[in-house]
Amino acid sequence: RKEVEQDPGPFNVPEGATVAFNCTYSNSASQSFFWYRQDCRKEPKLLMSVYSSGNEDGRFTAQLNRASQYISLLIRDSKLSDSATYLCVVTGGATNKLIFGTGTLLAVQP
Amino acid sequence: GAGVSQSPSNKVTEKGKDVELRCDPISGHTALYWYRQRLGQGLEFLIYFQGNSAPDKSGLPSDRFSAERTGESVSTLTIQRTQQEDSAVYLCASSLVTRGGGELFFGEGSRLTVL
Numbered sequence: 168r169k170e171v172e173q174d175p176g177p178f179n180v181p182e183g184a185t186v187a188f189n190c191t192y193s194n195s196a197s198q199s200f201f202w203y204r205q206d207c208r209k210e211p212k213l214l215m216s217v218y219s220s221g222n223e224d225g226r227f228t229a230q231l232n233r234a235s236q237y238i239s240l241l242i243r244d245s246k247l248s249d250s251a252t253y254l255c256v257v258t259g260g261a262t263n264k265l266i267f268g269t270g271t272l273l274a275v276q277p
Numbered sequence: 278g279a280g281v282s283q284s285p286s287n288k289v290t291e292k293g294k295d296v297e298l299r300c301d302p303i304s305g306h307t308a309l310y311w312y313r314q315r316l317g318q319g320l321e322f323l324i325y326f327q328g329n330s331a332p333d334k335s336g337l338p339s340d341r342f343s344a345e346r347t348g349e350s351v352s353t354l355t356i357q358r359t360q361q362e363d364s365a366v367y368l369c370a371s372s373l374v375t376r377g378g379g380e381l382f383f384g385e386g387s388r389l390t391v392l
Contacts, residue, residue: 270319
């Protein structure tokens with residue numbers, strides 16, 4: 168089983184739609200969780216950290232379910248500029264290194 | 278510049294040659310990571326530095342791959358006797374916080390093509 172698993176998509180949604188991505192992780196000892204965004208042929212950039220209590224940043228909401236070992240990202244009122252690959256990132260291993268999922272591709276259509 | 282700098286940005290080499298990729302992290306960042314991203318794939322962890330030591334080298338694919346970091350700054354990733362399957366973008370990232378707790382800042386990557 169992969170350490171971090173995501174549905175690769177693509178998710179094709181119209182502008183204004185709400186879309187949700189899930190990510191599962193295998194190591195119950197993981198301590199930190201993040202969502203990164205990667206535009207085509209660009210480097211990844213931090214979108215938001217994920218906290219146990221859940222957190223919101225404008226149109227983006229992230230949640231963590233430790234019992235089921237999954238993380239979610241909800242995007243409301245999708246914009247064309249949200250089109251990108253969304254990477255789930257989890258700490259793991261003895262050194263708490265950052266492990267990336269393979270990403271979920273989102274394409275927002277006009 | 279204030280960001281993570283990688284060089285070369287593009288490298289084309291012949292199978293069997295050695296290549297060296299360089300990463301200049303953000304000044305003061307203790308943690309440094311190398312990842313590999315093949316075309317259309319996710320980020321594959323290679324190695325993690327904490328200061329000048331590498332507590333986690335578990336992602337290096339073979340003994341042809343090695344990396345070092347000096348002065349808690351510049352890191353070099355060396356690939357010996359390159360193979361076609363080594364073709365990928367090699368991404369370096371640094372963080373102020375060790376042990377995975379902080380934001381990773383990535384360089385633009387070094388695109389390696391092995392003919």
